[in-house]
Amino acid sequence: MFGDSERFQVSISPTGEGRLGVLVKTTQSIHSGSYRGIPILGRAGRILALSVSLGELAELAEDPEVVYVEPSWRTRPSLDRSVAAIGADIVHDASPPVVGEGVVIGIVDTGIDYTHLDFRYDGNGDGTEESTRIDAIWDQTWGLFGAEYSRADIESDLAFGFGANEGIVRGSDTNGHGTHVAAIAAGDGSSSTAGFVGVAPEATLVIVKTSFFTADIISGVEYIFDQAASLGLPAVVNLSLGGQEGPHDGTSLFEEGIDQLAIGPGRIVVVSAGNEGNLPIHTSGTLNGNAKSFHVIPEDWELEMQVWYPGTSQFAVTIYPPSDAAIDVPWGGNTSYVLTADGTVYVDNASEGTNPNNGDCEVFIRLANVDAGSRWGIRVADVSGGGRYDAWVTTRTGQIEGGDSTSTIDEPGNGDRVITVGSFNSKSTWPSLGGTQDESADYPVGAVSDFSSLGPTRDGRTKPEVSAPGAWICAAGSVDAMSLDYLSHPDGEHVMELGTSMAAPHVSGAIALLLGLDESLTTGAVRSILTSTARPDAYTGGVPNARCGWGKLDVEAAVESVDSTGPAEPPVDSTVPQIDLQQNPAKGVARFELAVPEEATTAVLRIYTVAGALVFEGQVPVSASETEWDLQMSRGDPLAVGLYLYVLVTDRGISEVGRLVIER
Numbered sequence: 001m002f003g004d005s006e007r008f009q010v011s012i013s014p015t016g017e018g019r020l021g022v023l024v025k026t027t028q029s030i031h032s033g034s035y036r037g038i039p040i041l042g043r044a045g046r047i048l049a050l051s052v053s054l055g056e057l058a059e060l061a062e063d064p065e066v067v068y069v070e071p072s073w074r075t076r077p078s079l080d081r082s083v084a085a086i087g088a089d090i091v092h093d094a095s096p097p098v099v100g101e102g103v104v105i106g107i108v109d110t111g112i113d114y115t116h117l118d119f120r121y122d123g124n125g126d127g128t129e130e131s132t133r134i135d136a137i138w139d140q141t142w143g144l145f146g147a148e149y150s151r152a153d154i155e156s157d158l159a160f161g162f163g164a165n166e167g168i169v170r171g172s173d174t175n176g177h178g179t180h181v182a183a184i185a186a187g188d189g190s191s192s193t194a195g196f197v198g199v200a201p202e203a204t205l206v207i208v209k210t211s212f213f214t215a216d217i218i219s220g221v222e223y224i225f226d227q228a229a230s231l232g233l234p235a236v237v238n239l240s241l242g243g244q245e246g247p248h249d250g251t252s253l254f255e256e257g258i259d260q261l262a263i264g265p266g267r268i269v270v271v272s273a274g275n276e277g278n279l280p281i282h283t284s285g286t287l288n289g290n291a292k293s294f295h296v297i298p299e300d301w302e303l304e305m306q307v308w309y310p311g312t313s314q315f316a317v318t319i320y321p322p323s324d325a326a327i328d329v330p331w332g333g334n335t336s337y338v339l340t341a342d343g344t345v346y347v348d349n350a351s352e353g354t355n356p357n358n359g360d361c362e363v364f365i366r367l368a369n370v371d372a373g374s375r376w377g378i379r380v381a382d383v384s385g386g387g388r389y390d391a392w393v394t395t396r397t398g399q400i401e402g403g404d405s406t407s408t409i410d411e412p413g414n415g416d417r418v419i420t421v422g423s424f425n426s427k428s429t430w431p432s433l434g435g436t437q438d439e440s441a442d443y444p445v446g447a448v449s450d451f452s453s454l455g456p457t458r459d460g461r462t463k464p465e466v467s468a469p470g471a472w473i474c475a476a477g478s479v480d481a482m483s484l485d486y487l488s489h490p491d492g493e494h495v496m497e498l499g500t501s502m503a504a505p506h507v508s509g510a511i512a513l514l515l516g517l518d519e520s521l522t523t524g525a526v527r528s529i530l531t532s533t534a535r536p537d538a539y540t541g542g543v544p545n546a547r548c549g550w551g552k553l554d555v556e557a558a559v560e561s562v563d564s565t566g567p568a569e570p571p572v573d574s575t576v577p578q579i580d581l582q583q584n585p586a587k588g589v590a591r592f593e594l595a596v597p598e599e600a601t602t603a604v605l606r607i608y609t610v611a612g613a614l615v616f617e618g619q620v621p622v623s624a625s626e627t628e629w630d631l632q633m634s635r636g637d638p639l640a641v642g643l644y645l646y647v648l649v650t651d652r653g654i655s656e657v658g659r660l661v662i663e664r
Contacts, residue, residue, distance in 0.1 A: 009051075009072040009213035019051045021072030021215045023253040025357070027065050036063065042219025045260035047253050049215035068356050070253040072215035075241040075410075082184075082469030085426040086506060087556035088199045091513060098559055100200025100512040103519075104135070104235035105186050106224030107505075108217055109178030111139065111171055111209035113478035114154050115163055116179065116493070118187035118196070119205060129190060130158060133202075136227050139171035139209040140216050147171065164480055171209050176481030178209065180497050181240050183476035185505035185512070192491035196474055199509025199555070200516075204233065212241060214254040217412075221261050221269065234266025234519040238508040239418075240501035242274055242410025244281065244394040247308050248458040251358035255415040262417040265520040270508040272500035273422045273464045274410030274453035277547065280403035281393040286602070286651065287315070291381035298370045300397040305378075307363035308458065311354035312614040313385025317363055319345055320377030331361070331383060343370035375401070388651070390458055406546060408453040409463045417523045419511070419530065420463045422548045423449035423470025423503040424539065430474060430496055434485035443471045443498070446539050452500055454546040460576055460653030465527055466534045467548035468510075470503035472496045510555045517562045533557035577603065577655040579648040582626075585661035590629045592646070596622045600650040605629065607660070608645040615639060620648070631662055 009021025026035070026046050034040055035048055038056055042049035049072070052060065060066050083089050091098040112119070114134055123131030132154045140146040149169045157167035164172030173179045186205055189197035206227045208220035221237050228235035239258075246252035250259070262269045285292040296303060309315050314331035321327070324340040327347065334351040337344050346368075350361035367376060380389050390407060393400060413420040425447050428440035443449070449471050455463035477483055477495035487496045511526055521529075534551035536543045544550045578595040596603045600622050607616035607629065615633045632638050641662050648655040 009074070009211070009215060017053055019053055020057060021213050022050050022052055022057065022060075023070045023072060023215055023218070023257060024048045024050055024060060025067040025253055025256075027067060036060070042215065042222050044218050044222060044257035047218070047257040047260060049219050068253060072213040073243065073245050075212045075214065075217065075243045082426040082473050082506060083197060083199060085469050086199075086510065086553045088510065088513070090556045091559045092197070092201070098513050098516060100186065100203035100509065100516050102233060103200065103203050103512040103515045104206055104224065104228040104231065104233045105200060105203045105508055105512050106206045106208065106221070106228070106235055106237040107178055107182045107185070108208045108210050108220040108224070108237065108239055109181050109241070110175035111173035111178045112137065112182050112205075112207045113164075113173050113179045113476070113480060114169060114171075115158065115479065116183075116476050117191035118183050118189060118198075118476045118493075120158070120190070121188070131155060132158065133186070134205045134207060135231065137169065137171050137207045137209065138220065138223055140211050140220065141209055142171065172480040173209070173478040174480045176478040176483065176495065177240070177501065178207070179478040179481070180475045180495065181238060181501060181505045182207065184473060184502060185238055185509040187476050191476065191493040194489065194491045194494065196476070196494050198475070199506055200512035203509070203512045204231070206235070217241070218254070218257045218261070221258060225261060225267055228266075234515040236268040236270060236508050236511040236515065238270050238505050239412065240272045240504045242272060242413055244276070244392050244408065244410065245306065246411040247355070247358055247360060247362070248390070248392070248407055248409065248411065248414050249358055250414045250416050250457060250459070252411055253357070255412040256357065258412045259415045259417040262523050265522050266515060268511050268515070268521070268523055268526055269418045270504050270511065271413040271415070271418045271420050272410065272504040273413055273420050274408060275451045275499050276408040276410070277405050277452045277454050278450045279405055279408070280399045282391065282406055282408055283400045283403045284388060284390045284407075285380065286388045287380065287382035288386040289382055291379055293377055293379040294391070294403070295401040296376050296378060296393065296398055297401055298367060298374060298376070298398040299372050301369060301372070302395065303367045303370065303393060303398040304395045305365040305391060305393050307365070307380065307389055307391040309361050309380075309389040310385060310387040311359040311361055313361065313387045314383040315349070315361065315389065316381045316383050317347060317349050318379040318381070319347060319365070320379070321345070322374045322376065342374060344368040406454050407456060407458055409455050409457065410453060413463060414457045419465050419507060419523070419527060421500060421504045421507045422464040422467035423452040423500045424467045424548065424552055425449055425471045426469035427472045427474075430472065431490055432486050432496070433488045433490060437486055439472065446537070448539055448548050452503075452547055456546055456653055460655075462544045462546070462549060462576065465549045466507060466530050466551065466553045467540070468503040468506035468553040470500050471498035473498065473502040507553055510553060510558060513555065513559055514562050517559065529558050529561050533561050576653045577648040577650050579646065579655045579658060581658065581660060585663040586631060587663050588631065590631060590660060592627050592629070594620065594625065594627060594648055596620070596624070596648070596650055597652040600652040602651045604649045606647050606649055608647075615644070622650070
């Protein structure tokens, strides 16, 4: 996997040595500037971003202080009417106005057109916007270690009329995605009379132009929070990016690293849900001594998949090429590369044991040199343990025949401490250089966008939290990016885009407004405010749900919540099972009160040791409100006195993990 330089972070050092970008989780926090002599490029708690040689990678794999090594993989960069659709224009006109002053909005994306007037202001009152609202730019794509530019550097270039290829600041946005995202969150609309004002038009910007590799993204988020701390300001970081790699339960090093950086007041991270909501790239099944099969259809010469199942189980996997013999891969097996008449197959079925981050088993499948449109069979069989498997096509190069789009939130949107955002349509017609455009047939105004990725997370949490305008959005375009005429506004300064990438900065801007009122807000408090004030309607249907969370973003109500009563309690998620002990510690028998979602068809009580070993598993009637456990293992042996963990697992979600103390 590490050899794919398009997807994984491979670089060449000045000495000609190949180096790999990795995320490394250690047993304890490392506070020095290096680990085992390897420079630390970024850190998030016990997770380090490193660039290593093959020899150093082998040493890390044998290092007893290293818990897990994860390749740094490449993610994807996933106003006018939209600001009014969320009520932001109302708080802009309040007295005093709520406009995000004194808050940093960080954007990790494709860069920014720092010359655009929507990010500038008239600092000396001479009628010219010579000053910038961008405090710093870090271009991670420049050279080996990137290039950093200060506010003074930017304003010096503006004074001389320099652009991205002149003067001090050489960072440009040739894609345009980052400029558009930044303008939605914080553009002030001063570039034209069209008045495309963003959600927090007086916030301070910190920009990271990223390579989109996960290690660099973590370093970029860390950089933004450090910059904000140096200014003494709270910050919200926008990540309009992601991908399908990982277990979708918040335990990948990428998601855990982002979570670690979002701990504490005034440190919020917002992530776009992803644009796979109408793609059949996921399938799942529950096994109990049986097997299930499905087919994948490559749409290019290669396809990659991941399958995850419980670490207490042993599943066998069989690959059926279109015209060649089946390839059996037992639990713990690794095929290396197998040449078939239809292409090359590589399968790893938990060959290194369970994943230490979540205790589950991972299957990695790669098909290469295959024919687009060919039909490959995959069979998953329960050898022992039973349980549910989830499978995803992780490359945008294929689909699952008869698959679905549930649980397709892009990582890092499955993290515990990120706010994940879905999309709804706020605009479908617009003037352009190519004439008036009308997309109302495909994007009816008010409807939840069909492309918006769905939850829940693999461990049963509701994602996204809210939805925001994502189609179609008019915001600043980069002078260095090409835009088609039908997407270009007649003012020559703004362009149309769509996607959850556009929805996320609406929420980032809204959070900046909240932090401007109360800089002590934590992720939990912000989540409570946004979900309790979100607006359901006929388009969202009953909430919370897997496509739009608790409803549509309502900035006016959220601001009023902070102004009047402070953070509200989060609404109860009716799709998540609930379980509590009636008495703790338990003697002789443990009695539980529980609530199973109405849609659930199966419910299982599981008891684990604190080390994660499953000691008991028993079916619970889905209609039951109470159940008992006799403090014995599944095979009938009594359990020792001590601390245990319990959880209620249903086919509609998983409860929070509880703690149980056994006394005799």
